[in-house]
Amino acid sequence: MAVKSYIDAIREAMDLALEKDENVLIFGEDVGENGGVFRATDGLQAKYGEERVFNTPLAESGIGGLAIGLTTQNYRPIMEIQFFGFVFEVMDSIAGQMARNRFRFNATRQMPIVVRSPYGGGTKTPEMHADNLEGMVAQIPGIRVVMPANPADAKGLLLSSIASNDPVIFLENLHLYRSLKGEVPDGFYTTPLDTAAIARAGSDVSIISYGGGVPVALKAAEELEKNNVSAEVLDLRTVSPLDIEAIGKTVEKTGRVVIVQEAQRMAGIGANVMSEISERFVLNLKAPIGRVAAPDSVYPFAQAENDWMIKADDVVNKVMEIVEYD
Amino acid sequence: MSDQIKINQKILDFNTQLQEQDSFFPVLSVLDNQGKIIDKEALKRAELSDEDLVNIIKRMLLSRQLDIRSIKLAKQGRFGFFAPTAGQEASQMASSYAFNDDDWLMPGYRDIPEIIVKGWPIWKAILWSRGHVLGNEFVTEDGKEINAWMPQIIIGAQYVEAAGIALGLKKRGKNAVAYAYTGDGGTSQGDFYEGINFAGAYKANAVFFIQNNGYAISTPRSLQTAAVHLAAKGWAAGIPSVVVDGNDPIAMYLVSKEARAWAVSGNGPVLIETLTNRLEPHSTAGDDPLRYRKQDDIDSWWQKEPLIRMRNFMTEKGIWSLELENAYIDEVNTLIDEQIKIADNVEKQKVSNFIKNTLEIPGQAMNEQIAKFESEGK
Ligand SMILES: Cc1ncc(C[n+]2csc(CCOP(=O)(O)OP(=O)(O)O)c2C)c(N)n1
Ligand SMILES: [Mg+2]
Numbered sequence: 001m002a003v004k005s006y007i008d009a010i011r012e013a014m015d016l017a018l019e020k021d022e023n024v025l026i027f028g029e030d031v032g033e034n035g036g037v038f039r040a041t042d043g044l045q046a047k048y049g050e051e052r053v054f055n056t057p058l059a060e061s062g063i064g065g066l067a068i069g070l071t072t073q074n075y076r077p078i079m080e081i082q083f084f085g086f087v088f089e090v091m092d093s094i095a096g097q098m099a100r101n102r103f104r105f106n107a108t109r110q111m112p113i114v115v116r117s118p119y120g121g122g123t124k125t126p127e128m129h130a131d132n133l134e135g136m137v138a139q140i141p142g143i144r145v146v147m148p149a150n151p152a153d154a155k156g157l158l159l160s161s162i163a164s165n166d167p168v169i170f171l172e173n174l175h176l177y178r179s180l181k182g183e184v185p186d187g188f189y190t191t192p193l194d195t196a197a198i199a200r201a202g203s204d205v206s207i208i209s210y211g212g213g214v215p216v217a218l219k220a221a222e223e224l225e226k227n228n229v230s231a232e233v234l235d236l237r238t239v240s241p242l243d244i245e246a247i248g249k250t251v252e253k254t255g256r257v258v259i260v261q262e263a264q265r266m267a268g269i270g271a272n273v274m275s276e277i278s279e280r281f282v283l284n285l286k287a288p289i290g291r292v293a294a295p296d297s298v299y300p301f302a303q304a305e306n307d308w309m310i311k312a313d314d315v316v317n318k319v320m321e322i323v324e325y326d
Numbered sequence: 327m328s329d330q331i332k333i334n335q336k337i338l339d340f341n342t343q344l345q346e347q348d349s350f351f352p353v354l355s356v357l358d359n360q361g362k363i364i365d366k367e368a369l370k371r372a373e374l375s376d377e378d379l380v381n382i383i384k385r386m387l388l389s390r391q392l393d394i395r396s397i398k399l400a401k402q403g404r405f406g407f408f409a410p411t412a413g414q415e416a417s418q419m420a421s422s423y424a425f426n427d428d429d430w431l432m433p434g435y436r437d438i439p440e441i442i443v444k445g446w447p448i449w450k451a452i453l454w455s456r457g458h459v460l461g462n463e464f465v466t467e468d469g470k471e472i473n474a475w476m477p478q479i480i481i482g483a484q485y486v487e488a489a490g491i492a493l494g495l496k497k498r499g500k501n502a503v504a505y506a507y508t509g510d511g512g513t514s515q516g517d518f519y520e521g522i523n524f525a526g527a528y529k530a531n532a533v534f535f536i537q538n539n540g541y542a543i544s545t546p547r548s549l550q551t552a553a554v555h556l557a558a559k560g561w562a563a564g565i566p567s568v569v570v571d572g573n574d575p576i577a578m579y580l581v582s583k584e585a586r587a588w589a590v591s592g593n594g595p596v597l598i599e600t601l602t603n604r605l606e607p608h609s610t611a612g613d614d615p616l617r618y619r620k621q622d623d624i625d626s627w628w629q630k631e632p633l634i635r636m637r638n639f640m641t642e643k644g645i646w647s648l649e650l651e652n653a654y655i656d657e658v659n660t661l662i663d664e665q666i667k668i669a670d671n672v673e674k675q676k677v678s679n680f681i682k683n684t685l686e687i688p689g690q691a692m693n694e695q696i697a698k699f700e701s702e703g704k
Binding site for chain 1: 435611613683
């Protein structure tokens with residue numbers, strides 16, 4: 001165990017995967033010598049060679065097609081999309097091709113691909129660099145969408161994603177890359193896909209979140225503690241498919257729910273969680289389900305980011321409203 | 327041997343074919359590295375008056391000062407995202423001098439100076455960089471619409487859209503063209519091929535520039551494609567395609583002027599690859615060129631940068647001097663200082679406005695959000 005940053009944990013996972021399985025390849029724009037624009041792959045080309053860690057020409061669609069094709073030769077590609085806002089260029093490879101292949105081939109072919117990509121706001125990037133587009137990709141059948149919220153999970157979930165025979169979109173929170181540090185177990189380990197985790201236990205209310213929303217929820221939970229409200233924080237970790245059992249358990253425990261997402265309100269994961277709760281656990285609820293999300297505009301210009309993004313205070317206020325409801 | 331036998335042998339000789347590809351694209355150049363004229367005929371053909379030459383060097387100097395100041399301000403945290411332009415002044419400013427107000431500019435994120443010389447106030451460019459919505463209003467100081475769109479972040483997108491503008495101009499019978507800029511990396515995108523292909527298929531009024539500055543962030547030009555010249559990609563679209571010394575302002579102007587004339591007369595688009603170099607980091611967002619290229623290489627390109635040759639050429643001609651240059655640089659810096667002040671004093675932008683700007687007729691949830699943010703003064 002050692003304290004590591006979120007991005008160091010991600011790099012370590014790739015390092016271990018390259019070491020363990022010679023079929024693992026890493027490619028994308030600037031991932032080679034430069035180690036990626038955030039240094040997520042720093043040193044990996046030097047260690048494993050250009051045959052296994054390499055730059056691509058500047059074309060996301062090409063990167064996606066390359067990954068799909070390489071699986072026929074039993075490679076396990078980790079492809080990087082430099083920013084998730086550029087996923088639109090590779091949407092056919094992802095949604096039209098890799099997500100459908102297992103189904104199309106009557107489960108006789110597998111797509112062991114990981115699409116790694118940074119997302120999320122708070123770092124004053126130019127346009128198209130900070131969008132939360134998980135709602136859009138979580139609507140694609142045939143692909144898993146994983147969004148770790150801490151360094152230990154980032155490492156374990158990435159190793160599971162690489163081992164998965166299903167394609168995985170692995171979304172890395174840009175803001176957390178260097179700002180979030182935490183204990184990370186040494187060596188190789190996997191964290192199961194499709195299971196949520198209790199990030200903080202509590203009894204009065206359940207705050208359900210994922211990815212960059214989790215640190216916000218945890219901060220709110222600390223504040224709430226001061227108001228004598230005991231908040232449980234459930235970190236979904238994988239947003240597609242959802243761990244419905246874990247959602248049910250926390251709802252049964254507290255009967256009050258606030259869902260927190262960095263994405264715009266209209267953009268799906270929160271809505272999906274609310275639907276599952278309404279369908280399955282409505283009788284456990286003591287109050288309407290609350291939701292904290294960004295407003296339904298296009299991701300804002302950098303200077304207004306702070307006003308636009310969700311904050312711990314928003315979560316505290318919403319939780320108080322739900323807790324006081326009777 | 328019958329002719330067909332020879333033809334067949336030639337077709338099947340892949341090695342020779344590859345070698346020949348290189349010779350299809352000689353480089354257009356008029357001035358050498360030091361500004362000595364190497365082609366008098368071409369210089370005459372450019373039809374540049376002394377006044378034009380002064381205008382071009384001033385635009386190049388404006389661009390260089392903006393670059394220097396932007397990088398400095400970015401280091402102090404007073405600027406946002408900026409993609410340095412030093413070394414590309416001929417490729418950007420001498421090329422754009424061949425177009426006029428009626429022409430439509432489709433720029434990439436590195437093409438800030440081309441928009442500024444079209445009338446985009448510098449304070450708006452600063453706001454664009456910082457991430458303020460007012461930066462994205464493309465009107466001149468006196469309220470005239472500028473025929474340009476915002477610097478495109480999505481690499482290649484401006485090329486397909488330029489094809490659409492070009493077709494629209496043609497359909498409307500306008501005496502104008504669309505001109506678009508991308509980089510060497512940009513030529514790998516599907517949008518690049520689709521843009522030149524569509525414009526070619528419709529013989530639309532477009533001029534496409536590839537600013538081959540050697541790198542796409544850290545990725546060298548050699549990794550983008552096996553093609554020896556990026557201009558070769560234009561052949562597949564059936565359009566005139568040329569390579570030009572992108573650090574030679576006269577060659578840049580000449581080729582741009584002739585490409586515009588060709589496109590505006592209904593002949594279809596032209597593709598121009600400019601050989602230049604990025605002398606500075608990719609952007610102000612933390613790129614370190616020494617991770618992927620040698621200082622020697624950067625230094626060697628500083629010897630070939632376009633201001634040296636333009637300055638020498640014009641001084642030799644007796645129409646430029648260091649005094650004139652310094653006076654103009656002072657003028658530019660005063661202007662930039664004023665513009666920074668304007669940018670510093672604009673009103674804070676409001677989230678409620680962003681929501682209003684997202685749809686002409688907002689939905690109920692959006693209206694509730696607008697009301698909430700307005701009540702908080704945001
Ligand atoms: C579709 C898309 N993919 C990736 C990026 C990230 N990116 C920004 S600039 C850049 C390199 C561009 O290189 P080039 O086209 O040569 O232009 P230059 O920056 O050298 O002017 C990359 C990969 C982007 N902006 N858009
Ligand atoms: Mg380039």
